[in-house]
Amino acid sequence: MNVKNTNNDGQLPKETESYWIKSTEMKSFTQLKNDIEVEVAIIGGGITGITTAYALIKEGFKVAIFEASSVLNGTTGHTTAKITAQHGLIYDELIQHFGKEKARLYYEANLNAAKYIENNIDLHGIECEYRKEDAYLYTTSSDYLADLEKEAEAYRKLGIDGEYTESIPLDLNVKAAVIMKNQAQFHPLQYVTRLLDYIKENGGEIYENSVATRMEDGNPAIVHFKNESKVTAKYVISSSHFPFHDGRGYFARMHPERSYVIAAKPEKTFPGGMYINAEQPTRSIRSVTINGEEFLLFSGDGHKTGQGKVEMKHYEALEKFAKENFNTKNILYRWSAQDLVTVDKVPYIGKISAGHENIFIATGFRKWGMTTSTVAALLITDLIIGKANPYEDLYTPSRFVVDPSIKEIIKENVNVATNLIGGKLERPDKELKDIKEGEGSVVTIKGARAGAYKTETGELFVVDTTCTHMGCEVNWNGGDKTWDCPCHGSRFSFEGEVMEGPAARPLKKIDPNSIDYTKS
Template sequence: MKQSHNSDRTSPASPESWWIHSTKVHKFPSLEDDLKVEVAIIGGGITGITTAFKLAKEGLQVALLEADSLFKGTTGHTTAKVTSQHGLIYNELIQHFGENKARLYYQANQNAKKQIEKWIKEYNIECEFQKTDAYIYTNTESYIGEIKKEAEAYQKLGIEGRLIDRLSIDLPHKSAIVMKNQGHFHPLHYLVKMVEQLENLGVQIYENSVATQMEEGSPPTIRFKNGKRVEADYVVSASHFPFHDNRGYFSRLYPERSYVIAGKPLKPVTIGMYINAEQPTRSIRPVTIDGEQMLLIGGDGHKAGQGGNEIDHYKALEKFALEEFGIEKIDYRWSTQDLVTPDKLPYIGELSAGSRVFVATGYRKWGMTNSHVAAQLISDLIIEKDNPYKELFAPARFKANPSVKKFIKENLNVASHLITGKLEVPDKELKDIKAGEGAAISIKGKRAGAYKTEEGQLFIIDTTCTHMGCEVNWNSGDKTWDCPCHGSRFTYTGEVLEGPAERPLKLLDDDQIDYTTS
């Protein structure tokens, strides 16, 4: 199906997730009064919603508080694969943790997948869930052995899967492995129905309520941007990057961005989910958009703030889509960001031993099942029920191999960007900025960032990240300022989109800018 011709492909005028575009979402009020509840959950994505549901079913009084609108974060920008096949992970887990813990990881995610299927049937949720097989393939000679080792790990752990001779679609490959009976769905259609269940259970839901800090007293107290307070017996941080970080999570998590495009293939692909083993990643799954069979193609990931010209990543995916599937027109495109831990296992559990504050983060882009693993584990910890996965996912763990090496590498990377960002001399001047363009510039000898809207309005910010002082870079694909150190993201006006930063970038006043010389 390879194509060699050029095309007049057009990307959408405003990049948007298909999931968000196709979902009608009920709006909820913001927090306007102080509140006291048994459980306060910060974060209105799939983890927060699922945890709220489980705890409310146990009879606890729960409040769910989201800084923006429900589903607008990572959950609304996923590829929505409901699978335990998380890349070439199981042989690596066996090497680092042993067969028992590797098997626990698989079982935890399989149980999560089954829980999703059970709720879909029980609550009659129409979310396009499709059971299908998941494949990892390679076109690189050096990865053929890795695929074989992963197949051997499947056999050791009792995973239903094996090496295969050929994929179910016309895609070049030298070797491949299959994991049977996995699935994919429309995540927001699923969650809209789960939110309805929360309302039926009396869960209090608040949007546009930004948690800024927490006092770990007895009980813990959360402070919000508007001055309101929430007192809770238990607090769950399900906000992607932990909103409360007095344990230095920012140094044990590194953010990765990735990209997704959607378009109609020359020949519809209706079965299977596919991902390659090598870099750059190419993730493929079918999806129905406006009644037509299309493909979601994702990947081209990189560490946040370090991807160069972001629009080039979309172009790379578009080139792959055209060459392999004949996709000439891109109907939707979007990007997302997720956090990765040094040992590739999520942090799920108590913030520290005996704490009434719980955290769930570091899903490594496999959040559909890991979110349900987190909800089950945290719920069990709160109601004091035994859970076999407590030790495996404990946030306090820190294994010598691979955690220490990865920890050192990532923090050296942070230090490098902290220094080089301060030394960088921007090569653009304010007069060079065109409509729709953003770039780092120099203002009176100091680094600044400028963006000019299509209407010609200028927004000039101080590029120093308010988290730890690294210099943010312009993201041309999403029109945001991204921090290369810990992944904080800001709008072109400086407002916080993603943490760990809590305060906006400083907007420069006119009296700080010399327009005649800049």
């Protein structure tokens, strides 16, 4: 598909838009409107839910996918799409906390997932710009040399195909790097849309704009939806971010992080490879072909959702890095993504808890969703069909690793409490009359905190800023024009509609016509 070049001035695009979504002919599906029965109900229409449905249909199951908005419009459509087992500085840490055997299992699980993706591409003849690349974890800081040396030693202990080096193909002031060889990259939506075709061709059902709100445990289980429809299923799989059915406190065992991406054209030919630095802020680099020309995706600058500096500053930081190091001139796209990080950095995949043998979750992918989604699909499929899987104990959601879990849980709960109290005490200086076209902000209305956004045409939207999950106060994200919760990462549109959980209900709307805001 030819994608129109809409920006030639070297500046950041005005609006967020994912290249993956823009360059893909997205399919649409109907909303669930009636009560139905299926063997497997999958909540979440991203790469995890779709790959799981694909795997289960191949095993002969009757499967239905239920997506709250549009399929592939969440994290999958906003990823950097690296298919790799190199997940930053992780293997030395895994050895320290889990032991050598489980660290090796983590590597094997992701390596097998990458091979599964490659096999599917070959089996179905999928044109998705799949390309093998070495993955480089590098540092430009002497402070991280010891960490990279430890990571290289972990590679050696675990038999990972890689090596330590003091140089990389990029012209950066690199002190050292660790290479993981024969990894890959692709166009994620071109791959996953072919799996969607297979699902439909083989009797799978797909529903969009179908918001799951709660579940009745049992066998079968009953999933209730926002429009009062019900789905009865022998197995239920939650593959959305926070489990929609969270009676086990997962929101307190994970924290949400946002990261940012720009697609820019470099002046020089790119030497190949995929790159990510070890230090903060993160700088991740890979190539992509747009309209027959080579562009680079620069990503990173992550932070906890709803916290930190003004969101546009993160895009600007990536723009500055790209221009300084690659002399980029043309920035076609910018977008952001959100993912969850567990307290021990290993995803939660498997049975939601003991005693609930037919309820499964897959969450906490720590921004490495391309391989982890497939790990989840294969593991959950094995659990349903009763096949032994060597990775079950590693990923089980019911695990508790004393160190670092206790420290991280305490730290995250302190962070939540700080934001909860701080938000309640804040009294912004801005009032409704101060909001300009195209601007959003927290404002004070008659002494109370509220949120306001005015469109370019002057239409005003006002919401109560109290998050409907646990009562924290949301903050304005000017980069994406959303209201983001700093406590557990719920995100709402400027109109107040839920975009990402764990919140299930929209922000309360305030009618601006009922407010005399010139006197507020």
